[in-house]
Amino acid sequence: MNIGRFEIEQLSEGIFEIFEDGLIQKSTLSEIKEESGLPGVKESSHYIGINPLLIRDGKHNVLVDTGLGWGLDHRSSYTDTSNLLTNLDIFGLTPADITHVVLSHLHYDHAAGSTYVDHNTSTQPTMSYANYFLQKKEWYFALEETARGHQRPGAGYQLDELYKLAAEDKLVLITDQQFELLPGIQIIRTGGHTPGHQIVKIQDAGETAYFLGDLIPSEFHLNHYAMRKMDVNAVESKKAKTLILRQALKENAVLLFYHSLHAKAGKLVLNQSKKFALKDIR
Numbered sequence: 424m425n426i427g428r429f430e431i432e433q434l435s436e437g438i439f440e441i442f443e444d445g446l447i448q449k450s451t452l453s454e455i456k457e458e459s460g461l462p463g464v465k466e467s468s469h470y471i472g473i474n475p476l477l478i479r480d481g482k483h484n485v486l487v488d489t490g491l492g493w494g495l496d497h498r499s500s501y502t503d504t505s506n507l508l509t510n511l512d513i514f515g516l517t518p519a520d521i522t523h524v525v526l527s528h529l530h531y532d533h534a535a536g537s538t539y540v541d542h543n544t545s546t547q548p549t550m551s552y553a554n555y556f557l558q559k560k561e562w563y564f565a566l567e568e569t570a571r572g573h574q575r576p577g578a579g580y581q582l583d584e585l586y587k588l589a590a591e592d593k594l595v596l597i598t599d600q601q602f603e604l605l606p607g608i609q610i611i612r613t614g615g616h617t618p619g620h621q622i623v624k625i626q627d628a629g630e631t632a633y634f635l636g637d638l639i640p641s642e643f644h645l646n647h648y649a650m651r652k653m654d655v656n657a658v659e660s661k662k663a664k665t666l667i668l669r670q671a672l673k674e675n676a677v678l679l680f681y682h683s684l685h686a687k688a689g690k691l692v693l694n695q696s697k698k699f700a701l702k703d704i705r
């Protein structure tokens with residue numbers, strides 16, 4: 424898909440089942456069909472896709488969220504998962520070609536692919552030449568939660584492997600609420616889901632797209648304002664979500680969902696009952 428001069432790809436790691444305690448397990452579409460009967464998938468919200476985003480403009484290759492990273496480690500038991508390496512390969516890229524990494528937040532289903540364990544059992548940055556952009560608030564909140572041994576329902580923090588990024592000075596800790604990564608690529612802190620949760624706005628030549636992270640994980644969350652127990656601050660989350668959706672509607676923007684199974688991207692429209700809906704763009 425193109426947004427102005429940017430080429431945008433959703434890199435899918437596949438479909439996973441997520442349990443209350445945060446455990447994640449690989450699933451296949453046939454298992455989901457058996458259990459829930461598509462399109463009733465919406466009822467079984469414990470099935471999630473993992474879809475990092477690749478943004479290219481010919482000079483820069485920006486990756487937004489790094490996924491679970493299964494199979495990246497030396498001697499990993501996950502041999503058949505599609506991870507960043509296999510997904511980038513489709514576009515003729517290697518992790519070394521990535522110029523910037525943006526992390527919406529540090530929950531492990533969004534950030535674990537940022538590093539891998541090499542042949543010498545030493546942790547290495549997966550994207551060796553990139554800086555990793557995240558909110559300063561997110562880093563310190565994740566450190567605090569980890570130190571307290573505190574975990575909320577859903578995927579939590581597993582920072583062990585990310586300390587290496589800090590040690591190698593690869594982290595860029597953003598303090599601004601809005602931050603221009605590159606001309607046309609803006610990072611916006613929304614908070615809510617976590618205090619330092621951020622989304623990405625891509626804009627060029629009158630076209631706009633939003634990568635929403637866990638602010639709006641999938642198309643099924645568009646009209647869903649229930650206080651989610653996964654959010655650290657559900658009120659802040661609701662506020663940010665209302666603002667962004669209003670703005671996106673005005674801008675005729677494409678929404679990109681990280682946890683969608685199928686309709687991963689679409690233009691926001693209002694349907695007859697004034698609810699948000701997605702217009703397919705493919």
Ligand SMILES: [Zn+2]
Pocket residue numbers: 528530578616637
């Ligand atoms: Zn999360």
